[in-house]
Amino acid sequence: MNTLRQFSVLPGFGLSLGYTLVYLSLIVLVPISAVFIFTSQLSLSEYWQVVTSPRVMASYQLSFGTSFLAAGINAVFGVLLAWCLVRYSFPGKRIVDALIDLPFALPTAVAGIALTALYAQNGWLGQIIEGYFGIKVAFTPIGILIALVFIGLPFVVRTVQPVLEEIDTELEEAASSLGASRWQACRYVVLPVLLPAIMTGFALAFARAVGEYGSVIFIAGNIPMVSEITPLMIISKLEQYDYTGATAIASVMLIVSFILLLLINLLQSWTAKQTGRNA
Amino acid sequence: MTFKKRLSLLPFIISAAVTSQQLIAKDITLLNVSYDPTRELYQAFNPLFIDYWKQRTGDDVTIKQSHGGAGKQARAVIDGLQADVVTLALAYDIDAIAEKTGNIDSNWEEKLPNNSAPYTSTIVFLVRKGNPKNIKDWDDLVKPDIQVITPNPKSSGGARWNYLAAWGYAEEKYGSKEKAKDYIKQLFKNVPVLDSGARGATNTFVQRGIGDVLLAWENEAFLAINELGPDQFEIVVPSVSILAEPPVAVVDKVAEKHGTKEVAEAYLAYLYSPEAQGLAAKHYYRPVLPALADPKDIARFPEIKTFTVKQKFGSWQQAQKTHFSDGGEFDQIYTVK
Known part of the structure; x- marks a missing residue:
C-alpha cells in the first residue's frame, strides 16, 4: 500500500477504487458470473455440442459479421456527420444534432417495426429497392444490417464529435501553408488525431449491435441457417426451458465480445501512442 | 425522532x-x-x-x-x-x-x-379475399408458387400447433413418417419469414402483405377478420386439422x-359452467360443452375433422422431444441438406 500511496498524487485512491470495484461487481460482474455458473451445469462435451451446433454456428457468423459491418459503416458515416456538425453552421443544426441521439431513445422494438414497415415488399423504400434493383431488404441479412446501422449510429458521432471540436483549424491551415494538399492535411493531420475516438465509437457500436434483439427480430426473417441472430438462438432455447443451453450460448457471446473489445482497446491505445496522444 | x-x-x-x-x-x-x-x-x-x-x-x-x-x-x-x-x-x-x-x-x-x-380451437388457413391462389387443403401449401406464413416453432407455442397439424395431416394422408417429413420440409421451403411469435406472423401477413396463406388458430383468424374487415381476408378450413x-x-x-x-x-x-361456455363461444373458442352455448355462436364454427396431440404424437412431451428439441425434426429441415 505504501508504494501505491507514493505513486498517487490525488487523495482518496483507496476509497474510489473500493467504490469502483464494489459498483462494478454489483452491476456487471455478479450478473455475468451467474451466466457462467449456470453454464457450468453442463459437462464440457455437452457445452461444446450446444455452442457448436450448426444453427448456432450460422448465427454467430451472422451476428458478429453484420455487427462488424454495421460498426464499420457507422465509423465512416458517423465521422462525416460529426465533421459536418462541428465544422459548419447551418440553420437547424441543433435539430440535426438532436436527431442523432434518437436511436438511443427510441424503444428498439419500435425501431424494428418502423424499419420493417419501410423496407418490406410493400413499404415505401422496399418497393423501390426491390422494383428497381431486385434486392430484398426486409427479412434478409441486409435488413439486419440496416437495423444495426440505425441503432449504432450515435456511438461514433458522439465519440468523435468532442475530439473534432478540440482540433484547431489552425493545424490544418499550418499544414496547408507548409504545402500539404487538402487530402494530405486530412490524412496526415486530422485523421491520426481522430483515429482513437473513431475506434472507441466503433467498439461501442459493435458491442451494442452484437447484443441487439428488439429492433432486429422484426426485420430479420429468422430463417434458420440464413437470418437467425445469436440472441434469437438464446430466446428459442429459453422457450424450450433449456436455461443452461441458453446461458451456454450467452457465455460464448460474452467471451467473444470481450476478446474483440479487448483487441480494439489495445489497438486503440497503440494508435494513440503512435500519434502521441492520450485518448 | x-x-x-x-x-x-x-x-x-x-x-x-x-x-x-x-x-x-x-x-x-x-x-x-x-x-x-x-x-x-x-x-x-x-x-x-x-x-x-x-x-x-x-x-x-x-x-x-x-x-x-x-x-x-x-x-x-x-x-x-x-x-x-x-x-x-x-x-x-x-x-x-x-x-x-x-x-x-x-x-x-x-x-x-x-x-x-375448458375450450378448444383448431388450426385453419387465413387467405386473402377471394382466395386468389385457390388454397383448399394442406396439399396446396407445398405447391411451388405458394408462400406460407407461420411463426418459428422453436420460439412460438402457437407455431408448434401449426407444425403438428401439418405433420398429422401428412402422416395420415401419405401413410408414413418419412413422407410426412418430406411434406414438412417442402412446406417450410415455402415459408419466407419465420416470426418469433404468433402476433408477429399475423402482422407480417396482414400489414406487410407477405405470403398467400397464414396458418392461425381459429379464434385468432376470426379476430383478424373482425378487426380488419371481411373484405380483405377469408378463412379456409382444411379437410383435417389438430384439436388445440x-x-x-x-x-x-x-x-x-x-x-x-x-x-x-x-x-x-x-x-x-353454462355462462363461461357461452362466453368462450362468443370469443371464438369452441366450448367443450357446446350444448350450453348460444347456438348462433356455435353455428359460426364450421365442421372439421380433428385429431389430438395424444392420438398422433403420444403426448406433448414426446412431440416436443421428437420435433422441436435441438437436432429434432424441425432442425433437420434446415440443417440436413
Missing part, C-alpha cells in the same frame, strides 16, 4: 399491518397468468366469476390478469411469479412448470374434464400458500 426510537416502533407497524390484513381477509386476490389471445375472454369471464363467488360465499375476489407469449408466461411462473392459476396455450408449458418447480401436481390434466381444457386444447391448472403449492386453493379451484371449474 432518533433512529432507536423509530426502530422500537417497528414491531407496532408490522403488527398493525398484519392485523389489518386479517380484518380484510375476506378480500381474496387471485392471479391468473395466461397468454395473449385469451385477454378479451378473461376480461369478460372474471366479472362473472366475481359475482358468482360473492353470491356463493359472500367473499370479494379480485382477479389480476397477466398476459404475454405462452412460453414467456410459463417461464415467469417458473422464475417465481406467484400465479394462483395458469391458463396457457399448451400442456407442455404447464408440464414444464410442474416439472421445474413442483408447484403443480403432476396429475393436473386429470383434475378437470377434457384434459383440463389450451389447458388450465391451479398452481397448487402457491395457492395453498396464499390460502386461495378453494377459490382457485372454483374459478377453473366455473369455466365449465
